[in-house]
Amino acid sequence: MMHFRPLMSALAVALTSLAPAMAPASDMTTGLSKVDLRPGWRMADGTHMAALHIVLEPGWKTYWRAPGDAGIPPQFDWSGSQNISGISTEWPTPHVFYEQGMRSVGYQTEVIIPLHMRAAEAGTDIKLSGHMQIGICKDVCIPAELTFAATLPPSQTQPDPTIAAALTDRPYTAREGQVSGITCEIEPAQDGGLVLRTKIDLPSTGDPEHVVVEAGNPQVWVAEPDSMRDGGSLYASTRLVHVNGGSFVLDRSQLRFTVIGTSRAVDIQGCAR
Known part of the structure; x- marks a missing residue:
């Protein structure tokens, strides 16, 4: 332990x-x-x-x-x-x-x-x-x-x-990583906070692929996402909670996604609807 x-x-x-x-x-x-x-x-x-x-x-x-x-x-x-x-x-x-x-x-x-x-x-x-x-x-x-x-x-x-x-030795930018699109769906979580579901269109970065999500707000905790690939798209779902348990507004432009694969990593900033 x-x-x-x-x-x-x-x-x-x-x-x-x-x-x-x-x-x-x-x-x-x-x-x-x-x-x-x-x-x-x-x-x-x-x-x-x-x-x-x-x-x-x-x-x-x-x-x-x-x-x-x-x-x-x-x-x-x-x-x-x-x-x-x-x-x-x-x-x-x-x-x-x-x-x-x-x-x-x-x-x-x-x-x-x-x-x-x-x-x-x-x-x-x-x-x-x-x-x-x-x-x-x-x-x-x-x-x-x-x-x-x-x-x-x-x-x-x-x-x-x-x-x-x-x-x-840094992650590729979204353009360098050939990201063709990213969309986010946000909804309230049943037990508090928000659920964020993301679809990232990009070529494989090498299996296994890990998605790291940053909220752009140090007061917001982000859970480890569940992720899966389907062809040319990577799907990730996570929960976000304010560290003090209160409500908060999620700024889509401040969201940051880093996809870390076995062959490369890609840094994606901001998320469209």
């Missing part, structure tokens, strides 16, 4: 030059082998691409942005940063695991998470200061905390091949 235990320690990763920083082994939370903040490069459009590189000890795993029923969702706090007008994470394609009969979505061995940021004042240093909470699991799940900082100068323009490789 999986057990959860309190955070045992926090890992601080500091970066003040262009050399990637690695925390000493003695500072590591159980389950983590190495954490690097890769400084990346300033791109032609003035945005900056860096990355967080997490290496896990054998047998451990960590979670994707939508971790599933058995996972712990990652959380970022960039409030201590300077000269950043916006920052987004570019998640690589995850894998699906089953733990005690529950589905989780994440990574084994290691994960490189590209960080795409825009400077408030173009052509000047970005002072990145981040705090990340993640779950790492083996026989137990530990909510680990990572703290990291970096000065990212505009003079560094040489792309980092490690980050570039992580950027290519």
Whole structure:
């Protein structure tokens, strides 16, 4: 049986030059082998691409942005940063695991998470200061905390091949994945919440196919969908419930569907009627 235990320690990763920083082994939370903040490069459009590189000890795993029923969702706090007008994470394609009969979505061995940021004042240093909470699991799940900082100068323009490789290892867009249509039916559930039934028209991504549904609202819990393929269409049905048990409005444009197959994954945003 999986057990959860309190955070045992926090890992601080500091970066003040262009050399990637690695925390000493003695500072590591159980389950983590190495954490690097890769400084990346300033791109032609003035945005900056860096990355967080997490290496896990054998047998451990960590979670994707939508971790599933058995996972712990990652959380970022960039409030201590300077000269950043916006920052987004570019998640690589995850894998699906089953733990005690529950589905989780994440990574084994290691994960490189590209960080795409825009400077408030173009052509000047970005002072990145981040705090990340993640779950790492083996026989137990530990909510680990990572703290990291970096000065990212505009003079560094040489792309980092490690980050570039992580950027290519992402789900296809709906167009790239040849999605020709998606429709959703929404109705009240008998025991509360909403039932969402979805039909996605796309070629097979490789059997078995898993559908991950995100509501676009962190206060809405989404159950693991039941899914089946019929020719060129993939059908999925799930239930959505507000975490406080209250009513809510589901914005179709904020719904996000990720189909994860054995050969590829496809990211679909928004759903027509």
